[in-house]
Amino acid sequence: MTFEPLGRSLSDFTVELDVYSGPYEWLLALILKDELEIFEVPLRELVESYLLARHPDAANALERDTDFAGSAAALILLKSRTLSPAIDADTEGIEDEPLSPEELAERLTEYLKVRRAAEHLKDRLAQNVGHYVSAHTIAPRQGSLGIEPDRVSLAARQAFSRLIEPPVRHLGPITVTLQELAGIILTAIAGGAISYESLTSDMDRLNRAVAFAAALSLAQDGSLTLTQAEPLGPLTLEPAR
Amino acid sequence: MSGQERVPRPAHLVEAVLLVSASPIGASDLRSATGLSEQDLVGALTDLRERYDPEASGIVLREVAGGYLLSTNPSCSPAIERFRQEARPAPLSGAAHEVLACALYLGPLTRGAVSRVRGVNSDAVIRSLIERNLLVEVGADHDAPGSPALLGVTDEFLAATGASSRKDFPPVDSLVTQEELARVRERLASSVTTPPDAGSESS
């Protein structure tokens, strides 16, 4: 997985989330190392805590906003990718056909059990943490290890055909700032409500993500109102009343 | 302690062998290395349990993953982490716990099956668990197209959970109450009987 390296402007930004508390930069590192699940990270809370910690008058405010918007945009992409249906053959079995109520109940029951078992495992792992083993091991006798050549070939196939995306690099360097987009948004809504879709219809994906962050930011400071009539429905930006 | 003994006592032989292993050693391997009778081994382990009791020692004797293992007392782990200048490994995510629960209780099962049970693609989580040696491919499902690999939990997983075997976990049905299950079915029954043509909002 690749990521544009963060500038150091956010090195003092720390976050407090249910799943993680500590420096924001480390949060990104944990997500990239798959040690934290992106879909467990509430992006909205993340944006909110950034906005709370924001100092608009600081000397590097612009750089900080840019860095944050850039990484937040990447997180949004990552999250949407994780949540969208898998395309690889192995998981294609996740069917779309509607389930009968019995099947649905069956599945939910099974998932509930897994959920409870997961909680049990979490406690157990926590109780057993901190046992480090001996370093005084002896090397096994030479020649006692057998490696299957087929497994090596299979491993080569797996490692070399894996897609290490989502590539964020192809989005190119950030060429727009939160402030610029905030300006565009404010101009656009001066004439009345506008949907997020139409506002961003001409933008590339990065700008769309930054526009989203900018809209959140403006909503936070009361410059506009964001409305969404139904979950996952269209998002409307209106001038603040 | 009795005076000069030349022949090592059973407990000494066992603790010496345990020192040189970073993974649990089963009773039969301990016997064949030390040449002890079954009875002597039992006696030696009783002595060592006392000697390496968590209340009395910085090194503890653990009975995990079907064998015996010396490891540091968790109460001393901050000193170990300072010595190694290594941070404690990050705890697993909630998703990782779920995947492990699938492998433990429903496994061995394929990646696809894990994703189906959880309702989300679990490949990345599975990969990081394999990387951490907690999950392993234990075979292949030859009945499925492409013979996808079957995943199971490892001995490292058993050691990390302090379990001596897979049987050392409560049965899954004891973790969920009947009332909870009944509630799921009830809620479901009431929600599916409502609009007849709303059928597409599954997600």
Add this chain to the structure above:
Amino acid sequence: MSGQERVPRPAHLVEAVLLVSASPIGASDLRSATGLSEQDLVGALTDLRERYDPEASGIVLREVAGGYLLSTNPSCSPAIERFRQEARPAPLSGAAHEVLACALYLGPLTRGAVSRVRGVNSDAVIRSLIERNLLVEVGADHDAPGSPALLGVTDEFLAATGASSRKDFPPVDSLVTQEELARVRERLASSVTTPPDAGSESS
């Protein structure tokens, strides 16, 4: 963490740290890891000398090369030797197979290159493969900053696979498509170069 966990005694801290080091640890390193005063350390070592006395234990405390080291009691060495002969080496993980495949097909290559190709930090796996003598540092990449070591597979690896040479393995282009191979090469070559116009962060 349970509240009633007691503060470990000095000797416990020291013995725990000694368990996780295969080489002697000097007094000052022991003190900085355990946080003990000089006096407490002296007391702890006195306790441990008694606990791990050759007459009383299968594990002994040795004072060598200006440091302290736990090791097996020489009186137990026949048992250790039998254990070594009989111990079956731990099987390789999926991650280990992938790292070996990288070294076999793309090597010699640096640790960083292995991690880039696999898309995940592989340092720990590489360390254990070097310890097991399946990977070895065969030179250094002088074109890269810091001249990182280049890794290749060992003869022991070839012996373990029953291959007489690298040529016994199927050629890489029979395993993956040209397109996939090109992508791997790209990742290999990418090193740390940032696109010229991304340039905000220098380092």
